[in-house]
Structure formats: structure tokens, C-alpha cells
Amino acid sequence: DIVMAQSPDSLAVSLGERATINCKSSQSVLYNSNNKNYLAWYQQKPGQPPKLLIYWASTRESGVPDRFSGSGSGTDFTLSISSLQAEDVAVYYCQQYYNTPWTFGQGTKVEIK
Amino acid sequence: QLQLQESGPGLVKPSETLSLICTVSGGSISSSSYYWGWIRQPPGKGLEWIGSMYYSGSTYYNPSLKSRVTISLDTSKNQFSLKLSSVTAADTAVYYCARHIDTSGYQPYYFDYWGQGTLVTVSS
Numbered sequence: 001d002i003v004m005a006q007s008p009d010s011l012a013v014s015l016g017e018r019a020t021i022n023c024k025s026s027q028s029v030l031y032n033s034n035n036k037n038y039l040a041w042y043q044q045k046p047g048q049p050p051k052l053l054i055y056w057a058s059t060r061e062s063g064v065p066d067r068f069s070g071s072g073s074g075t076d077f078t079l080s081i082s083s084l085q086a087e088d089v090a091v092y093y094c095q096q097y098y099n100t101p102w103t104f105g106q107g108t109k110v111e112i113k
Numbered sequence: 114q115l116q117l118q119e120s121g122p123g124l125v126k127p128s129e130t131l132s133l134i135c136t137v138s139g140g141s142i143s144s145s146s147y148y149w150g151w152i153r154q155p156p157g158k159g160l161e162w163i164g165s166m167y168y169s170g171s172t173y174y175n176p177s178l179k180s181r182v183t184i185s186l187d188t189s190k191n192q193f194s195l196k197l198s199s200v201t202a203a204d205t206a207v208y209y210c211a212r213h214i215d216t217s218g219y220q221p222y223y224f225d226y227w228g229q230g231t232l233v234t235v236s237s
Contacts, residue, residue: 040223049209049227050160061225093160097222101175104160 002026002096006105012113019081021108023094028074031098038098041070041079044107045090053092054079086112115139117210117228125204125235131197135210135228142191143168148213148221149193151184153206154230161206165213165221166193173221200235207232 003026013019029038037057042050052061054070057077067082081088089112094105121133135149142149150165164174166184174182183196197204207230213221 038222042224049211049230050224051227052223052225055214055223095160095223097220100173100220101177102162102221104162106159 001101002029002098002103004094004096004103004105006092006094006108008108009106010109010111012111013081013084014113015086016083017113019084019088019110021079021092021094021110023072023077023079023105025075025077025096025098027098029096029098030074037073037077038096039070039072039077040095040097041068042093042095042104043088043090044093050093081110084110084112115212115226117212117226119208119210119228119231121231121233123232123234125200125233126237127201127235128199131195131200131204131208131233131235133195133208133210133231133233135193135195137191137193137212140212141188142186142193143188146215146218148173148215149184149186150211150213150221150224151195152209152211152224152227153204154209155203155206156232163195163197163208167215167221202235205233205235 007022039057041054044050058070091107116138148165151163164184166172181198186193209230210228211224212226215221
């Protein structure tokens with residue numbers, strides 16, 4: 001199985017500041033034949049299901065604010081929130097879909113400082 | 114707008130079978146390009162993919178659960194179901210159904226629509 005490790009487990013950021021979450025996979029999720037990274041990011045607010053934010057490591061899902069961005073390749077990925085808003089308080093998960101079983105990171109909790 | 118809704122017993126006894134149904138509205142489970150999957154989340158913990166199925170019958174299961182899991186689709190009712198046998202307390206979790214995107218025709222990728230989830234507690 002591909003193990004996804006996120007860091008940090010939690011972080012507190014002031015409103016309007018940048019939040020950065022890291023995700024590292026135990027093997028590369030870059031498919032060389034199409035040069036795509038098989039990685040997605042989700043946001044889960046308390047009492048709600050996860051919401052897809054980003055797929056192919058950097059493609060924003062429709063309707064997702066452009067303050068959310070994804071980057072990285074191979075085994076190391078980052079989700080950035082450029083200017084944290086109160087409604088961004090949530091747990092964020094990365095997920096690899098390079099191969100089965102599809103696996104998630106353990107989650108990173110983002111709070112307001 | 115696609116909507117998914119889980120239903121089923123909230124309490125299951127140890128060693129029995131957990132059975133859940135996901136009802137899909139606003140779209141057909143017979144559509145190409147989509148698998149239909151189940152993911153669970155133990156209280157206060159992370160997400161675990163359980164399995165996904167295509168309307169043609171193609172199925173993927175998590176090897177860690179494969180011996181106990183069955184996913185099936187009822188296209189006439191636009192529903193899909195999960196059965197997990199021989200449950201223990203470790204199977205206590207919120208169970209989500211979700212649409213699993215497959216644009217390649219090779220394997221599904223990420224989950225773009227999720228149900229609200231249903232808590233299933235395993236206890237005598």
C-alpha cells in the first residue's frame with residue numbers, strides 16, 4: 001500500500017495569513033506516461049463529509065476559491081491557503097489514486113490563531 | 114445536483130453483518146465514467162477506503178477488508194449497497210458513500226460527491 005504522511009498534524013494560522021500543509025507519499029504517484037500526479041486534496045469541516053478541493057495535485061475543483069492551491073510532484077506535495085479565512089477551519093486530507101488500495105493521509109487540522 | 118444519502122441500522126451486534134444502502138439522486142449510477150464507493154471514518158480518526166463498484170460489475174475492494182466486504186448496485190432503484198460481515202468494535206465508524214471518478218476507463222481516481230455519512234456502532 002502507498003502510505004500518505006501529512007505534516008504537521010495541526011497548525012494555527014492568523015486570519016489573512018498563509019497556511020501550508022505537506023503530504024508525502026511512500027512511493028511516487030507521478031505516472032510518467034501522462035506526466036500526471038495522482039493526488040487529491042479534501043477539506044472536512046466538523047460534522048460534514050469531506051469535500052474535494054484539488055485533484056491531479058494542482059487542479060482546483062469547480063467552485064473552490066482560488067486561495068486554495070496545490071503543488072508538488074512525485075512524492076512531495078503541498079496544499080496552500082494563501083489568505084486564511086474563518087470558514088477554512090477544517091481538517092485537510094490528501095489522497096493518492098496512483099494504485100489500489102486508494103489511501104489517505106492522516107489529516108491536518110487547521111485552526112485560527 | 115447529484116446527491117447521495119446513506120441509510121441503514123445505526124447499531125449492529127458483534128459478529129453480525131453491517132448493511133448499508135446509498136440512494137443516488139440527480140444522476141444515474143449506470144453512467145459511464147463513475148464508480149460508486151464506500152469510505153469509512155472511525156470517530157475522531159482518518160479516512161479508509163472500503164471498496165468501489167462500476168455499473169458493469171467491475172469492483173475494487175480494499176485488501177484489508179476484502180474477505181468481509183460485498184458491494185452491489187441496483188440500477189433499477191439507483192442505489193448501491195455495502196455489506197460488511199463479522200463485524201467487531203473496530204468497525205465502528207461513520208460510513209460514507211461517494212462517487213468515484215473514472216475518466217480513463219482504466220481505474221477510478223478521486224471522490225467528487227459524498228453522502229452526509231451515517232454512524233454505525235458495533236456493540237452488544
